[in-house]
Amino acid sequence: MNETINLLKSHRSIRKFKDNPVEPEKLQAIIESAQAASSSSFLQPYTIIGVKEPSLKEELARLSGDQPYVARAPLFLVFCADLNHIDQACRMNAIEMPKDYTETFIIAAVDTALAAQNAMVAAESLGLGGVYIGGLRNNPRGVCNLLKIPKHAFPLFGICLGYPDQSPEVKPRLPQAIIYRENYYNSLDERAAIDEYDETVSQYYLTRTRGKRADRWSQQMAEKFSKELRPHMEDFLKEQGFKMK
């Protein structure tokens, strides 16, 4: 339909990178693009840490549950939801900012994600590729200690960036009938739609692995959710000053 939409629709996670670094002028454009995203009431409640130092990336790879591509990516961006800039602004106007409640947490998390997605799109438009690393939440305290992230900020996720050294296929998404509804959240036969999708995903894996894997999506979900994920997050967020009272 146009170049930008083709770019968006061709997104795949990239986990293998060439050795060449991300050029400073490209990094600059990526950060400017991130900042250009919308922000609730113009709060801009985030800080991005660009990690290039190899020993830090090694440690972050370990803290993320041993994801070696975190260390191998030339650039690792840590996206922190962060209320400190706003806190400073409030103090400059003699206001004590209430920080520790659910809505501030939602605003900060959403705005950080909007900025990150712009960064990803900008990077891809420049020939780079990357992958989101939610694994930073495996050990968020360790990440805070390592990168000196203060209270009222926390690492929401990271993005590995670099020049792709692989070209995976685009994964098929859930049928649009499940994801998009008109006017009302109408009920639909989700089971039938997911059955059909399971077939599509299974075919995707069969082709991609030359017959070695044939996972169904619903089965992947069931495996993922057979136990509670990252049960430490509630306490970590409280300690970090996002109390969710």
Add this chain to the structure above:
Amino acid sequence: MNETINLLKSHRSIRKFKDNPVEPEKLQAIIESAQAASSSSFLQPYTIIGVKEPSLKEELARLSGDQPYVARAPLFLVFCADLNHIDQACRMNAIEMPKDYTETFIIAAVDTALAAQNAMVAAESLGLGGVYIGGLRNNPRGVCNLLKIPKHAFPLFGICLGYPDQSPEVKPRLPQAIIYRENYYNSLDERAAIDEYDETVSQYYLTRTRGKRADRWSQQMAEKFSKELRPHMEDFLKEQGFKMK
């Protein structure tokens, strides 16, 4: 630098729209672009409701704290964080999905935001404009009742979309020194950086309003945070099955 980056960097919120509707093939491309965004472990935990029905948009405008452009936009997309598709997938595999805890909430909110930002970028690439409406969280129970949004889903925010009938300037963002750090979250003189930014924002308003307004950013933040925002969100999310225990 390239067309996509120019597009990202020229984002402004659009609140005045021409009458013509969003063409079905453009809506289709917008939803496909949203779905192409990354999703943690491929969960795709969201549902998008496209509201076109005028009476529903009127009611949503009211529920969002009287934002008339919600009613006037030809298309209003409601982005729901939604665990129901995954829940269905788990049930198909005889797994009881644990839903009510912080990490599931974070995953759903982040992935919904990534999809939404792709939708916004796709829309803008097609000549449309829009604005995020966090105001859906002013009365999220009312929105759920109106649009029949079930448990384990909730309206995170909306986006108004249509053909722009205004051309506002791009707002200046926080200095990059505040938003971007290398290797560590280094301390910096945030006060001095915000002072400088306050001047920039003040000049922006002076020019834009021909001398009528000269708000400083820090002052806007202090006014916004003089009280707790949307204190009902914690209880609402618990009722909706995102318990954050």
